[in-house]
Amino acid sequence: MSLVSCADGRKWQRFWQCIFLLTGVITQCQGANILSVMSVPSKSHMVFLSPLLHELAQRGHNLTVISPFPQSPPVKNIRDIKLNVTMDSFRKERNMSLFEMGEVNPFILLLFSSTIGSSMCKNAISTPEVQDLITSNNQKFDLLIAGVFTECFLGLAHKHNASIIQQIPNTLAFVMGDAVGNPAAYAYIPDIMLDIPVNMNFLQRTLNSMYGLLVELLRFFVYVPNQQEIMVSYSKNIDNLPSVEKLFKSSSLVLINNHESIGLSRPLTPNTIQVGGMHIKPAKDLPKDLKTILDNSKEGVIFFSLGTNVQASEMPNDKFIAFMKAFSKLKQEVLWKWDQDTMVGKPNNVHLGKWFPQNDILGTGSVQQSCRNCSMTSPSSLWSAPSSGLSMCCGTVVQHTCAVQHWTSTGGSWHCLMLQPPLQSARWYQCCSASLWFAGAAEGMLHQKSVPSQRKNGDDVNALRPQGTAY
CATH class of the missing domain: 3.40.50.2000 (Glycogen Phosphorylase B;)
Known part of the structure; x- marks a missing residue:
């Protein structure tokens, strides 16, 4: 029954029907x-x-x-x-x-x-x-x-x-x-x-x-x-x-x-x-300078970020040198989230930035590895990496390590490399002591054959949700 019919109707028996209809329309317009x-x-x-x-x-x-x-x-x-x-x-x-x-x-x-x-x-x-x-x-x-x-x-x-x-x-x-x-x-x-x-x-x-x-x-x-x-x-x-x-x-x-x-x-x-993945959005176009780096990188790109709370410049010197040596041995270009304007001894394949559009970078499909802290607020937690990709656990929260272990054991394509075997510690500072081992492991992961996965490459966790799900 439409509002017009209510207004035009002269029969009293429709009166309460009109009232209920108007009440329903009004309540639907209320905000909290x-x-x-x-x-x-x-x-x-x-x-x-x-x-x-x-x-x-x-x-x-x-x-x-x-x-x-x-x-x-x-x-x-x-x-x-x-x-x-x-x-x-x-x-x-x-x-x-x-x-x-x-x-x-x-x-x-x-x-x-x-x-x-x-x-x-x-x-x-x-x-x-x-x-x-x-x-x-x-x-x-x-x-x-x-x-x-x-x-x-x-x-x-x-x-x-x-x-x-x-x-x-x-x-x-x-x-x-x-x-x-x-x-x-x-x-x-x-x-x-x-x-x-x-x-x-x-x-x-x-x-x-x-x-x-x-x-x-x-x-x-x-x-x-x-x-x-x-x-x-x-x-x-x-x-x-x-x-x-x-x-x-x-x-x-x-x-x-x-x-x-x-x-x-x-x-x-x-x-x-x-609600994991609630903050993941479709990738937008990259800034011109980043797009040039990704387009010109024949071997792909490694994205390295320790999140918003960790200041990479506070990294202990021995761990910093380990990363520098490891990255300098790779053929890929490296995007490093760095909180200072300069970096002493920066390898030629490393590109610094105080901020990167992480969601947009990961959504391009050009990223071979996502080296990050293990915060679940990182887009790389839920963007699916290529099957030859690697996610490096760098946080003190062990639950994320457990999640990656579970993901890999059930056929996923994430790989959590502890960079100081055999300690098997999830703390990032213990992950990064052996630079040569890291370089070899990273190269091996980058050039290995496709890993069987329960998801198709390019699928992200958000896409696996039922369509129309509202939070």
Whole structure:
């Protein structure tokens, strides 16, 4: 029945039908007020989240985004509240580079993460604009999208009776999965911070379980009380605040940057959604200078990036020399994400850049190898490499190594080379000690015959999703 027929109809029996129809049309036009909070000053975290925020804004919802990275250029329907914090400030606080952190005992690193997490949340919630938002009674939110280390903001969800979505820009840690009741499968899922293989023996399972228990105890007795204290101190106008833990476990949904085709098999509740590849877009045309390099490289290109947080110039000298020697022996051109203007002793086949359009480079099909950190926010995590390609694990998060091992064991075309055999360590600094071994391994991978794969070359993880899937 059309609106015209309702308007023209004179029969009273159609009256309620018209009312119901108009009510349905009106409710379909309503948008939600959404608050998104990200306290970690890591650009890659925003790269992962931005497509979701932009899509929500495009669909007519009003978003307020608290983060260190405002939208550039500004996006319609998104209001940014910028946090004045950078990764440099936390580098100074910990007084060590990320390379040096790789050598820290994971038990010590656990204590550090608890402290730094509370510091990040306190820095965010104490920002004057954020305080104005908390004390204001003129703003109503229907949904809170909370990132890692943002538990002190959960009081806002209580104030506005808003639903809570937890978004995790990496693979799922056990403590984060607890938000919606995911089981902590210590017996067969290695903790993301431990350097242990996928197929754990009894001692490794015991260590994994002990470490998981320690994480739970530290969270319960140290981290959560700290977050509770911060929430109460900076949310004084919110009455009857529940505990942080109660609010955390009232989360409706958890979004994780993972995908079943490259991750480990693990039990997940129905409201834990894997959205790995959400940030991957179709490749665009490259800038002229990069296009020239790729077009003129007869042997292909190697793309080398340590991500947005690791400053490559802080690399220990022996590891830097190892890379230099290795790259100088290769026939391929190398695109190296380098944070300085110059590099001493740079080989002729190495091209430096403080920033590269990584998604567009990987989408050209000209990249023979993607040498990167193991962050799941990297486009190379989900762009399929050619069957002769190589992905080098360079991070301290072992879960990504496990994912690559799983991917290769099930017929995938990723190869994780530990560059200092037989240590089999996933930490990048142990990966890169033997430059000649690296050069030989890389050459071998580049020139080997095609590796059988469950995917066709050129397929990416995003393309394997059911068409029309919306997040």
